[in-house]
Every structure is written in C-alpha cells, then in structure tokens.
Amino acid sequence: MTESDAFATFRPLLFTIAYEILGCAAEADDVLQDSYLRWRDATEVTHPRAYPVQIVTRQAINHLRTLRRRREDYVGTRLPEPIRTAPDAAQDVMPAESVSMAMLLVLETLGPTERAVFVLSEVFGHSHRDIAQMIGRSDTAVRQIAHRARAHVASRRFQPDSDTSRAVIGRFLLAAGIGDVGALMAVLAPDVLQISDGGGRVSAARRPIIGAEPVARFMIGLTHNSMAGSTVEFAGFNAQPTVIVRSKAGDLDTVLVVELTDDVITGLYGGRVVAPADIDPAELADYDLVGFGSGIYNMAFHPELRRFIAALPTGRQGKAFVFRTSGFPEPPFRRYVTSLTRDLETKDFDVVDAFDCRGFDTWLPLRLVGGIRKGHPDADDIAAVRAFAENLQARTTSAP
Structure with missing residues (x-):
C-alpha cells in the first residue's frame, strides 16, 4: 500500500x-x-x-x-x-x-x-x-x-428534520409561488430563522430575519422579484433537505438548506453563488494557488471565464493551474488549454499545471444521441482529481 x-x-x-x-x-x-x-x-x-x-x-x-x-x-x-x-x-x-x-x-x-x-x-x-x-x-x-x-x-440544541420534509417543502414552495402569506406562515414555525449569505458580494439579506410573517413576506418577495422564472429541484446538503434554485439560463443561483422540526420549518439557510463578474480580482493575489477552468463550449473555455481573465490587472499574481471538463481530449488543431495558459501568463500568473477531466458532453451534434460520457465524472474521475490535487499541493508547497 x-x-x-x-x-x-x-x-x-x-x-x-x-x-x-x-x-x-x-x-x-x-x-x-x-x-x-x-x-x-x-x-x-x-x-x-x-x-x-x-x-x-x-x-x-x-x-x-x-x-x-x-x-x-x-x-x-x-x-x-x-x-x-x-x-x-x-x-x-x-x-x-x-x-x-x-x-x-x-x-x-x-x-x-x-x-x-x-x-x-x-x-x-x-x-x-x-x-x-x-x-x-x-x-x-x-x-x-x-x-x-x-x-x-x-442550550441551543435542535431536533433533526422529520420524514415529512419533502411534503412540507412542497407546500412551502407552492405558497411562496402564488404569494399566499397565510399558507406560507402555516408551514413556518412562529420563531423561524432565515439567514442569507451572498459571499459579501451578491445581493442577500444582511441580517437574519426572525418570525413567520417577516420570513413569509421576504420569501414571497424573492420568489416574485429576483428569483422570478427560476426553477427548483430537491437535494440533500448537510444531511438536511435542500432546495436548489437555478436561474432562467439554468445557472446555479442559490442553495437553500431547510431545517424542520416535526412538520414545520424552523430554519432557512440560503447561500447564493458568486458569479465571476462579482469577484474582486485583487483578492486573487492573496491566494497561494488559484485554479481557472470550466467545461468546454465549442472547443473553447466558457466565454465568461475568458472575459474574466482578460479583465484581470497585470502584476505579481502567484501560482495558478488550469482545469477543464469535456467528453473529448483536446484536439491538436485547437489548443485552448495552451491559449488560456498564455492569457494567464500575460497577467503574470505562474501556471504550474493543467488537469483534464472527462464529463457528460452534450455538444450540439452529440445531442442527437443523447450526449456521450454519461455518468461522468465518476468515482475514478474524482479519484484522479484528488491525486492531481495532492501532487500539485506537494509540488507547489515544496517549490522555493
């Protein structure tokens, strides 16, 4: 071993x-x-x-x-x-x-x-x-x-969520969607706590909201304004029922962890995803190692990633690595990893390595057959990522 x-x-x-x-x-x-x-x-x-x-x-x-x-x-x-x-x-x-x-x-x-x-x-x-x-x-x-x-x-102990969580959350989402304050309050505990975290950058309530009616009105406001047209799906985070909210474009917007006691909601913990446009480029200089990557779109990295790198200031930036997820290896006639590496080096990053991970690919011609590499990334892909990270950490830590 x-x-x-x-x-x-x-x-x-x-x-x-x-x-x-x-x-x-x-x-x-x-x-x-x-x-x-x-x-x-x-x-x-x-x-x-x-x-x-x-x-x-x-x-x-x-x-x-x-x-x-x-x-x-x-x-x-x-x-x-x-x-x-x-x-x-x-x-x-x-x-x-x-x-x-x-x-x-x-x-x-x-x-x-x-x-x-x-x-x-x-x-x-x-x-x-x-x-x-x-x-x-x-x-x-x-x-x-x-x-x-x-x-x-x-002194702050809580009770774990109940088996009826999915039904309760379903009623919660329905009431928020139609704007029914009374129905929404019916599934909220009187002292329900709502906390939002926008990473200090994207819009989110800056203070916790306490109480069924204030939380109900806040959630209805979100549903009919900033989250209008969004889609939701159920998941599990931290062993608790969770609602994942995606924007109209399908991008991940919010992860809402729901805490329940019996058949009422006692806590709503929403974390919003920070888009590249909301990141302060100056903060990257504080990190020893920064990864840049995305899925591959029409044999190129995501346009937002390329725009983000183009907008970065020049100056001493530290070490970086490049990663990509695609159903195909990089073609010899379109070296987009080399191109992105060159872009980062012009911004004074020291690019130390690159990683390639196979992923479910739905590039337009492949949609006719339902895409390729279904089930990827799988356990072997994750193991390869972990091995890459450990090796990268070892090399960058030991380097002078």
Whole structure:
C-alpha cells in the first residue's frame, strides 16, 4: 500500500473532522492537503490512525484562528459552506446531526479549541486523554473545555428534520409561488430563522430575519422579484433537505438548506453563488494557488471565464493551474488549454499545471444521441482529481 493509499483510507474521517471544525469544505480540503504532506514526511508513525487525526485537528484549529481574523470584515451574515450528502442520511459517512446546518451554526459560536474538543469528544467519541494529546493540552483542561462546550451546545440544541420534509417543502414552495402569506406562515414555525449569505458580494439579506410573517413576506418577495422564472429541484446538503434554485439560463443561483422540526420549518439557510463578474480580482493575489477552468463550449473555455481573465490587472499574481471538463481530449488543431495558459501568463500568473477531466458532453451534434460520457465524472474521475490535487499541493508547497 502506497503512502497516498494509506492516507486515503482515513480521508472520509479526516475530512469530516476538518469540515466540522472549519464549517467550510474548501478550507477542510486545504487542511487535508497540508496534513498529508506533514504525515508523508513524518519519520516514524506509531499509530497510523491517531497520528493523522492529530495533525488534521491541530491544522484545523490554527486555520480557523486565521479564518476568524479574515472574516471580521465580512459583509452580512456568513453561513457555513453546505456540502451535498446522500438522500438517506444513513447512507452517508458523516454523522447526520453533527453536519446539519443548525448544528454547524451552533458550532460557529464556539472558539476554535472548544469547537475541536466538542467535535472530537461528542461526535467521534475520543477520550479526554486522547484529545489532550491531539491538541497539546492537559487532561484537566480538556475536560473543562469539553464541559463548557457541551453546555453551550445543549442550550441551543435542535431536533433533526422529520420524514415529512419533502411534503412540507412542497407546500412551502407552492405558497411562496402564488404569494399566499397565510399558507406560507402555516408551514413556518412562529420563531423561524432565515439567514442569507451572498459571499459579501451578491445581493442577500444582511441580517437574519426572525418570525413567520417577516420570513413569509421576504420569501414571497424573492420568489416574485429576483428569483422570478427560476426553477427548483430537491437535494440533500448537510444531511438536511435542500432546495436548489437555478436561474432562467439554468445557472446555479442559490442553495437553500431547510431545517424542520416535526412538520414545520424552523430554519432557512440560503447561500447564493458568486458569479465571476462579482469577484474582486485583487483578492486573487492573496491566494497561494488559484485554479481557472470550466467545461468546454465549442472547443473553447466558457466565454465568461475568458472575459474574466482578460479583465484581470497585470502584476505579481502567484501560482495558478488550469482545469477543464469535456467528453473529448483536446484536439491538436485547437489548443485552448495552451491559449488560456498564455492569457494567464500575460497577467503574470505562474501556471504550474493543467488537469483534464472527462464529463457528460452534450455538444450540439452529440445531442442527437443523447450526449456521450454519461455518468461522468465518476468515482475514478474524482479519484484522479484528488491525486492531481495532492501532487500539485506537494509540488507547489515544496517549490522555493
């Protein structure tokens, strides 16, 4: 078994720990990449499972402290990043209650160390002695931290969603669509909480909305104004029922996680997708590595991506990589990866690598046969992406 295979064995566990401490899937992946390098370079590992858990925990705590300083200037209310989970929470590797949006919001109110201790103790069942070794504290200190965190969370405890969630959400969407305030209030708890997160860039309510009537009127306003003509579909994120909203053009607009208690909605957590046009190019300079890519449209990258790169200022930008998803390999007569790489280099990016992933392709001529590469990206594609990311992280981290 290779080092990568050994680490991959514990990856679901390690990702869950990092995600519950950080509340962000992308940041959790960053922690795992950095932890893998530390684990790989370790001279002697006595406990193959405990050691990576210790590394990930410490890295996540340090990362969360940095993130909290960065989030002080965040505009509006910040929500944990939702992650897609299996429709049946019992099939998912993550504990359903612990990754629900309501629980993550409670964990957001804990300090970094308290959050890590609570996750390791209450979710994964580690002893206080084991946790003390993981975070470098005494047994007594960990016991006190765990007690405070447990009491804090218990005072804000929630009930998991019911089996009738889909029917309740159906009534909710119907009432919002026809503008029936009374019918909408009937499926909302009196103290329902609505939180919107626009990433600090796109339009979203800057403060939480509390109460059935205010939330009902807010949702009806959204449905008949900014979301008019949108389509919705059901999904599962963070082991909770979720509504995905797409624009008229079919682009992903909003992920709305719905929290239910019995047969009423107690929480609505909406995260809006930030389009490239809403990103501040100057912020890219703060990242060590930036990925640029899209699906392939008529043998070219998406026009919005190309326009975004063209509008970037020149100057020292750091490292970048290029990725694409397509049903076909890049043709020798249309080197669009080379072209995009050249465009990035003119903006002073150091392009270190490129990645190609097979995907379901519905290019116009292929629609006649229903498209090609159905079922892609599949598990093998995802594994290839992960291997690319680990290799890329190793090379860019070790480079001078």
